[in-house]
Amino acid sequence: MSERSDLEIIARLVPPGSRVLDLGCGDGALLALLRDQRNCSGYGVEIDDTKLLACIKRGVNVLQRNLDEGLSLFDDASFDVVLQLDTLQNLRNTEAMLRETARVGRIGVVSFPNFAHWPNRLSVLRGRMPVTKVLPYQWYDTPNIRVGTFADFEVLAHKVGLRIDEAFGLHEGKVVRRWPNLLASTAVFRFERS
Amino acid sequence: MGSVGHVTPQSMHFAQALPLQSGARLSDYTLAFETYGALNAQRSNAVLVCHALNASHHVAGTYAGQERDVGWWDNLVGPGKPLDTDRFFVIGVNNLGSCFGSTGPMDVNPASGQPYGAAFPVVTVEDWVDAQARLMDALGIEQLAAVIGGSLGGMQALAWTLRQPRRVRHCIAVASAPNLSAQNIAFNEVARRAIITDPEFHGGDYYAHGVVPKRGLRVARMLGHITYLSDDVMDARFGRGMRNDERVYSTQDVEFQIEGYLRHQGDKFSEYFDANTYLLITRALDYFDPAREHGGDLTRAFAPASARFLVVSFSTDWRFSPLRSREIVKALVDNGLDVSYAEIDAPHGHDAFLLDDARYHGVLRAYFERVAREVNPSGEPGAHSRVVGSARAPVLRSS
Secondary structure (H helix, E strand, O other): OOOOOHHHHOOOHHHHOEEEEEEEOOOHHHHHHHHHHHHOOOEEOOOOOHHHHHHHHHHHOOOOOOOHHOOOOOOOOOOEEEEEEEOOHHHOOOHHHHHHHHHEEEEEEEEEEEEEOOOHHHHHOOOOOOOOOOOOOOOOOOOOOOOEOOHHHHHHHHHHHHHEEEEEEOOEEEEOOOOHHHHOEEEEEEEEEE | OOOOEOOOEEEEEEOOOEEEOOOOOEOEEEEEEEEOOOOOOOOOOOEEEEEOOOOOOOOOOOOOOOOOOOOOOOOEOOOOOOOOOOOOOOEEEEEOOOOOOOOOOOOEEOOOOEEHHHHOOOOOOOHHHHHHHHHHHHHOOOOEEEEEOOOHHHHHHHHHHHHHHHHHHEEEOOOOOOOHHHHHHHHHHHHHHHOOOOOHHHHOOHHHOOOOOOOHHHHHHHHHHHHHHHHHHHHHOOOOOEEEOOOOOOOOOOEEEEHHHHHHHHHHHHOOHHHHHHHHHHHHHHOOOHHHHHOOOHHEEEHOOOEEEEEEOOOOOOOOOOOHHHHHHHHHHHOOEEEEEEOOOOOOOHHHHHHHOOHHHHHHHHHHHHHHHOOOOOOOOOOOOOOOOOOOOOOOOOO
C-alpha cells in the first residue's frame, strides 16, 4: 500500500478535513498526503521503530503501540475515519479489531491482500501457497496470519454489523470494480456502523 | 558531533516576590542557569531543559579546569547533537530549593538571617515553572520553541503547557508520569524517613550544628538507585557477583558487588547533595498531579494546552512505566492535541532517559529537526542570529 497511486485512491475515500486514525500507518506517507492535500488531521499508530522514525521525520503524529493490545487510547466515536491499510491480516484478533474500528470511528476504510486473486487460486490449485508481489512471503515466515478474500470480508462485515458503502479491488495501481474477488490483488472496503 | 566546550554558569536575582502554590511566598530569589548556542533574531529558537531530582542547570559542556564535570545531558545537547546548539538556544535552569546555585535551604533566610533549613517553603513543579517563566521574561523569550525534560523534568515540561500554554510550541516529556503512584510516593517517603531520622538531621537545621545527615542521604540515594535500574540491567551488571572469591560470612560487610555499588553511589551523593533539597524535591514529585483540580480527570486537565507534544517512555522503566506515559498520551489525544509517542524498547530502566540509545536519540533528533524547521524558517540561525545582551546570556562556547 505504499505505491503512490494506491495511496491517492485510498485518500479519495477520506472526506476532506476529516479527523483520521491510521492503524498501522507505516512510514506516515498516507497521513502526510491526507494532511497536505485534504486538510486532514489525526494520528497514526505504528509498532515498528524504523517506521515510527519515518513518521516523526515527516512531521505526522504517530503513536507507538501494538494494535493487538486494542485501541484503549481512543474514545468512542473520536475520529471521522479509521484507516487500516494492509494491517488487518497481521493482527491476531481480526474481528475484535473491526469492532474497535467501528467503535472509535464513524467511517472505516480497510485494505488487505485478496487471497482469491486468480494467480493465488492457480497457485493453490497447483498445490502450493502463493508467493506474489502482494503476498511476498513463504507460508512459514509470513506475518500475514489472517489471509482472507474479498468475498470473505463482506461476510465478516455483516457479522460485525458494518454497512459497506464502497468496495473495490486494487491491482497494480488501478481500481478494479469488475469481479474484484478474482481480478484484484488487494481488497478495499469503506464502511460505517449499521 | 561536538561538545559545547567550556561553559560558565550564570545567575539572575529576582527582587519581586514569588507566590507559591502553598500560599507562602519567596520574598526574593536567585536562579542559576546556563545557556548554549545563540538566540536567533526572531527569538524563536529557545529550548528550555528541565532537570530531575538530583541534576542542575549544568546540562552540557564542562567547566574550565573541571573537565570531568560534564553536564548531565551532554550526550543530547551540543553542536550536531540531537538537541543541536548550532540551531537552538538551549537553557538549563536550576530549580528553587535545589543546592546548586538557585535559592535553596542552604541560603540565608532574609526573615531570620539564618539559613532557611527546614523553613524553606515547600515548592511545587508549578512554582518552578513560574520561576522559569520569569527567567524567560528576563531573557526576552516570549515563546519557547520547546521545553524538554525527563522524569521530574518531564513533569515540568508538561506543567509549562498548562500554566503557560501560549509560551510553548513543543513539549517533550521523557520517562515521565501524570502523577506519582502510591508505590512511587512510598519510595520517596522511605528516602525522606532515612534522612529525617538521621540523628544529624536536627530537624532540618543541621547547618547550624556543622554536620550533614550523610547516613540518611546515603540510604535515600541507595534506594533511589535501585528504582532507576531495571532488574535485568542490575542482573547483567552485578548478578550475584561477589567482592571476594570466598564468602566472608558477615552480615555487615560488603559481600555482593551490588552492595558495594550502592554504597559507593550513596557515599558520593552524600558528599554533594543537600538533605533538605532531597526532601523538597521528592515532595514536589509527590505533589505533582495536574488532574487533581479536575476531579482526577487528566483529559480535562490538559484542556488549556495548545503545544505539540512528544512523549517518550522506556519498556523496562518500572519507576515511571510506559503505562503512565500512555495516560498522558490518552489525555492529549482526547483533547485533539498533536502528539507523537515513542515507547523505546531499552533495557536500562528509568535511567534510560539519560543514556544515548540509538532509537531514543534518533526519535529526539528527528523531532528537533522538525522544530528547527518551524522556528528557523531560513534554515540556519546563521548570520542574522545574535546573542541576548551579553551580561545576561553570552554564547558559552570555548575557543
